[in-house]
Amino acid sequence: MADNHVLAEKDYVDGLKYKEIADKYGVSINTVKSWKQRYAWERQKGAHKPNGMHTNKGGAPPSNQNAKGNSGGAAPKKNDNAVTHGFFRKFLPDDTLEIMEEIETRSPLDMMWDQITIQYAAILRAQQIMFVQNKDEMIKEIKKRKYEVHDIGDDKPQMEQVVTEEEYEFQFSWDRHATFLTAQSRAMSTLQSMIKQYEDMCRQGHADEEQQLKISKLKGEVSIIEQKLNKDDDKPIEIMIRRKGDT
Missing domain, CATH: 1.10.10 (Arc Repressor Mutant, subunit A)
Incomplete structure (x- = not known):
């Protein structure tokens, strides 16, 4: 069927x-x-119209100005209708x-799902951006740089910028990892709140079976990320998604 x-x-x-x-x-x-x-x-x-819906094919009365400027087909661009x-x-x-x-x-349910997927994608993207390879890793970035202008020409002026002072910012692996965990924890809380709101809408009858299965699958994936953040990798995770009527 x-x-x-x-x-x-x-x-x-x-x-x-x-x-x-x-x-x-x-x-x-x-x-x-x-x-x-x-x-x-x-x-x-030209799709079929239900009984009771009639189309007037008689055309507009002579000298009618309603369609002025439209040679036929779709409404003119920027036409408010x-x-x-x-x-x-x-x-x-x-x-x-x-x-x-x-x-x-x-639908409102579709919009909520869009927000969930955008938030989830941002969380996964952050995993790549903030990845720390080892505990000795360090990032050195220029925070501030000062210049002076000097004339290096012989016969005629020739100005050149010369660096006179540089200030660096160092990011150590433990600092980057701690910052990542804090940001990721906030992002996960936001995602869980969205998922809960989506489930509430599902229970109110706004979702079909496919949408309910999607959110079940996503909850399983989120639980895996949470487990890694909490360093509980030794705990087994079992994700079971069943359709209605399955035993």
Whole structure:
């Protein structure tokens, strides 16, 4: 039997609205919007409209000026009828308006997942940047440098900058590692808070099974990172992800 999102896509292509699809499959409207975004649903031009929806094909009355400046097809560029947030047209740049329109296709659950993945990616990236190879490692960086200008020319002036003073900053391995652990601990706390909020939204019926499996997998990966930070590498970790109905 086909998954609900596959059947729902056919209904969407046939012209059903979000609410009609949500009622038909017993899910929230946000879930339907999430399916549309994730599986790239698109309605074909001239899609079937449900009964009761009629299209006026008689054309505009003679001398009608509504379509002036439009030779046909899509609305002219910057036409306000294509902007959901038309009120902001006067104040926001086009790039911002485009982002706002894209955001409207994403559910609150999708937005929360985006934030989780961005935070998680930053944590993993920090592992590479702050990696300390051994306890004797030291980084030397120039903190301040002073110059004086001297004339080194013979016949005609030729000015050159000469370094007269340099101040260095040294970072030892233990200091870098301690800084990393502190920053990583804060980042992990933020990530765990986001995951908890995501799980709360899942329990409220905003998530499908695939989204619930994704967060379960991520929680397992986060627990491994926490174990390494706490130096509990000797403790075994078992990650089990089960679909509904599995025994």
